[in-house]
Amino acid sequence: MINICFVCLGNICRSPMAEFIMKDKVKKLGLEKYFYITSRATSYEEEGNDIYPPAKEMLDKMGISYDRHFSKRLESSDYDKFDYFICMEDANTRNIKYIFEDRDKKVFKLLDRDIRDPWYSGNFLDTYNDLDEGINKLINELVLKPGTKITVLNINFENQLVLIEYLYNNKIKIGYIKNSYRSIAISCIIIIFNYFTTYKLTKIPFNSKIFTHFCRRRQFSLNCLIE
Numbered sequence: 355m356i357n358i359c360f361v362c363l364g365n366i367c368r369s370p371m372a373e374f375i376m377k378d379k380v381k382k383l384g385l386e387k388y389f390y391i392t393s394r395a396t397s398y399e400e401e402g403n404d405i406y407p408p409a410k411e412m413l414d415k416m417g418i419s420y421d422r423h424f425s426k427r428l429e430s431s432d433y434d435k436f437d438y439f440i441c442m443e444d445a446n447t448r449n450i451k452y453i454f455e456d457r458d459k460k461v462f463k464l465l466d467r468d469i470r471d472p473w474y475s476g477n478f479l480d481t482y483n484d485l486d487e488g489i490n491k492l493i494n495e496l497v498l499k500p501g502t503k504i505t506v507l508n509i510n511f512e513n514q515l516v517l518i519e520y521l522y523n524n525k526i527k528i529g530y531i532k533n534s535y536r537s538i539a540i541s542c543i544i545i546i547f548n549y550f551t552t553y554k555l556t557k558i559p560f561n562s563k564i565f566t567h568f569c570r571r572r573q574f575s576l577n578c579l580i581e
Contacts, residue, residue: 356496357390357435360464361450362442365395365425366406368469368481369442374413374420375482376489383493394432396449400425412478430454440492443468464488 358376362369373393380386395401403425405413413420428439433454439461441447450461465488472481 355390356388357437358392358440359428359432359436359438360391360393360440360442361396361428361446362393362469363395363397363446363449364400364403364473365393365427366400366403366423367409367473368471368485369393369395370405370420370423370425371409371413371481372440372442372464372469372485372489374418375416375485376492378418379489379493394428395425396428396446396453398427401427406473408472408476408478412482416482428453433460436460438462438496440464443471464492 360369360372360376370393373391376389377386377391380389380391405420405423410420428450430453433456437460439450439456441450441461441463443463447461447463450456465484469484469488470477470480472478475481
């Protein structure tokens with residue numbers, strides 16, 4: 355389980371948007387059981403408040419679901435509960451130092467640049483695009499990186515296509531083990547992938563099964579090696 359806490363000043367715009375965007379992405383990839391994702395503030399300014407309405411509207415527009423949110427400030431005791439504190443801007447990383455000491459180097463920015471703050475700009479689309487870019491990179495770093503071993507069970511066909519699209523967009527090569535279940539579905543995936551990407555599927559050795567799919571009531575395995 356990877357425990358992630360997104361952080362911004364008030365925890366009503368950027369960090370809760372990041373929280374629910376990432377929850378949506380890992381769910382579609384069939385990886386939600388590997389993550390605990392939440393968000394916090396560095397101040398008490400919005401303590402207990404829900405997501406800012408225009409931020410909700412942007413999530414609705416993008417088809418991303420969210421729960422009733424209660425803004426909450428980080429506490430010193432939170433440090434040992436999370437693996438990563440992902441900040442929206444430099445000011446957040448500075449303010450965190452007044453809450454706890456980052457002795458294990460858990461504090462990071464989502465992007466090299468600051469995530470644009472819609473509280474001042476009013477442009478929630480720019481903020482969404484920044485968050486989407488950063489979270490794609492974050493997932494790529496945490497999950498789909500060299501040596502990562504993950505097993506995904508009972509992934510449906512729709513999410514299977516999402517996974518293929520994700521691998522393609524991030525230029526990740528995949529291959530298959532010759533001794534896997536012989537299934538028409540494997541051939542279809544290979545054809546689709548070779549059609550859409552310049553990276554050709556090759557037979558390469560794997561240490562473990564990474565992705566297990568279920569299709570047409572028959573189990574087959576698609577094994578990924580992240581290069």
